[in-house]
Amino acid sequence: MINQLSWKVGGQQGEGIESTGEIFSIALNRLGYYLYGYRHFSSRIKGGHTNNKIRVSTTQVRSISDDLDILVAFDQETVDLNYKELHDNGIIIADAKFNPAQPEDTNATLYAVPFTEIATELGTSLMKNMVAVGATCAVLDLDINVFREVVQEIFGKKGQQVVDKNMEAVKAGFDHMKAELAENAVMHLEKADGNKRLFMIGNDAIALGALAGGCRFMAAYPITPASEIMEYLIQKLPALGGTVIQTEDEIAAATMAIGANYAGVRALTASAGPGLSLKMEAIGLSGITEQPLVIVDTQRGGPSTGLPTKQEQSDLMAMIYGTHGEIPKIVMAPSTVQEAFYDTAEAFNLAEEYQCPVIVLSDLQLSLGKQTVEPLDYSKIEIRRGKLQQDELPEIENKGYFKRYEVTEDGVSPRVIPGMKNGIHHVTGVEHDETGKPSESALNRNAQMDKRFRKIENLKFNTPVYKNAPHQEPDLLIVGFNSTRGAIEEAITRLEQDGLKVNHAHIRLIHPFPTDEMLPLVQSAKNVLVVENNATGQLANILKMNVGHANKVKNHLKYDGNPFLPHEIYTKSKELF
Template structure:
């Protein structure tokens, strides 16, 4: 028996690939397996090759696999595009209708299954996704009753007749492939899972859930890949808690409405991707100048311009830190797991109100849309911190004096009120202003206000939970590997392989990108012989931040990937091994 297995389904977009994966992975989750998924899809509604890859394991995993055990193909293109990933004697389950052929040089076993024919016998080709899933499930020797239960949960709302036909498609395909092979594939029998309940979700859903738990009750947003699922989740969820979602005419409106809601005392967020964040920059500057808290999610994708809307990239880092005209205080957080997407969203709302700044939650497509197993969330960890928001009755000011909304204080954080509070009257403007908010061009006031705003975030790294996440078993490692976002799990796996090969390595995921956690990171760079910075962009943006804030440029090596695909563990392992050999020479 084996402890892990990799499975992929592919076909034309709109052909049922995603629903095939959904039922298959849901049933595996019910059994207690750990899963990690990657979805490759085209930037169109229908047509174009798409595939979903799932890694299945009895132990926690946070990276896609280097190779492939089973490929389910609805068409020949899927075989042609993906067969090279198959390990020797891997399996292809293909729709017999397309007369599938294994490409030359690929040593794989082909199982032609009448997937479309089975579906059409039941009344519609729509059932072929269940036939394909059923054939896979049967070859793995897994209990069909668990799979059928997942089918019932998915299609129950459509009525008993639909459920029965889907289950019949599963049964027929399972019986066909088992007869064809003479039973399940013994070499692909998975060890039993632990049976524990786990979550299986995408990062965007975890962010949406985190927003609800944080007390967010309003989301203005404009749909964009790969951020739309945050909006879709909250459209369904916020009304249950007295909140609402508004689809705005553009991202400019979305950001300004979120700022307005926060100014009014309502926790609000918006979410977008690179093109949308470009449109938001002026509004983000307004939030910085007026010291209005707001949470903004940037789900990075391939750029520039429309770029690669459905592909992986991490190229918005410097734009999120330095993109606004002028200089404002802001916080940029970068979660690396599903659990962190949830908890960091809550922390983002707290930090926004404590420091009265825009907080950008920076994810990437793989983390946003890749479905992954997560441990049950602990809602007892949820705390709400509203900073210096004056929620009680205010004391009257001196006669004819406005409330000092932008008062100079020792830590730079001023008292904040909700509009309409008695004795809280003040002026708000995007131009430079004095302590009461009235416009001021005084050079002395300008310097004091700039210092006040910029200095107040100096303590952020002490406030943030784990500004860096450290896996450092070695005191003086040969290599220190640094990454951010979804690269974290892939680097973890590569680091373990490096250790097994005799290369002593440590790993750090940077979770706070701005203000940069210089003090926390510096000791680890000092002790490492060489440093590898792994990131999905062409210019080494994280490496640039490290050089700027920490130094050690002579030790830094950038491993960059910007072809739209996430890193594989084997790629990082190979690069680091070769670098270590060169350095030793």
């Protein structure tokens, strides 16, 4: 009996690999298992190797596993590229169509199952993925009827005959594998608790958080790995009186979102690194005009087009310092799907309260990795609009202009909706006085710059650092951000079992940097290891800039396009002692 399983399906992109993983994982999620899935896919529309690795557990999991129990292969390339992940008791279930070859340097057992042949006999080779699902059921001794509801939902629109045929394919795969399977090869999963939980990617959580946070307009241009945010909102926003516009480019997307916010509508734009480069001038416009703007950046492999479908975390410096000139901005970095939901909703409050751009920083693993999520608590969501003037404004003496950029003690000026009586003012991207009129006065320039930066001096953000720090004088502090959290947590569990005292800090507010929270954690630790998916140690450098203690800080960098595995962090940590 096992309480955790790692399963991977692979083949050529475009032959149903994603749907195979979806059907398998949705069914197990509904049984109450916790899941974490990560897709490796090519930047091509069709062709090229792709795989979907899914972890199934009776307890919460937030990373892909080091090893593999079952590999389902639709071609030899899948076997060749992935078999080394299999442990000695692992199983390869391969389509007999390509005469699969058993790798010599593994003790895993290969079973050739005629996926394509069985599916063709039932009516179409397209059902070979369902045959593979049935074969997996045999290995896990699962009742195939757990998939009936999912198959009904996916294929129901095509008619009951299609549903029945797909279930026949599942049963045929089950029966064939059952007859071939060695008795001691069955992997019995412990029974799940049966509780209902969400199963979603980070991008869906970001989009849902935007809806909950009052967003009613999105302007964006499609780009991997951010497109799902736009696709989700295209489906949902119209029912709430909102809309999505696919713009001609990223520049238009950012400026449209600024315009919508200026008109009083909470608006969003989302992109990846290349798109954020195009948005930079507009982000500066948001800063100097003090218009709220929420931007999502889903990091991917760069530079330029780089590795558009692979994991990386190399946009930190760009998000903080990318704009020309200096403006206040807020950069948030959720580490789980739940945090992605709540943080995105909160981003709209911060954007309006501090009247500046707010960047929600994600990465490909968090945005596209699919994981089990406990039910979301909508009562935690509140709408705060800061100093937006919604009551009638008093008349201004001598029919003057409204002081939209009034120099205030907290740095936040009163804000009005265009067209409000007695609220007339200028809005321009050049430096301006309190009413918005262009001004090149040195005194005015200092006053406006100082005012803008005062806004974020006392920024209030709930949980700027996720801390698991039970030790007063730890041997090691591991620091990360975004999707590395799950792998770090698992590595720490193993390190603690070895007798090491390890604390964990996951930074959720990148800018302004939470120095007060991080300084005592760094000071108390003998060693500090910063884990990040980039080549230059950007988070480590930001940590050194704001906290010091550079002699303690060590890097663990990975920039090959793949996410961290728990054993990699464990091994690197052990090297420090």
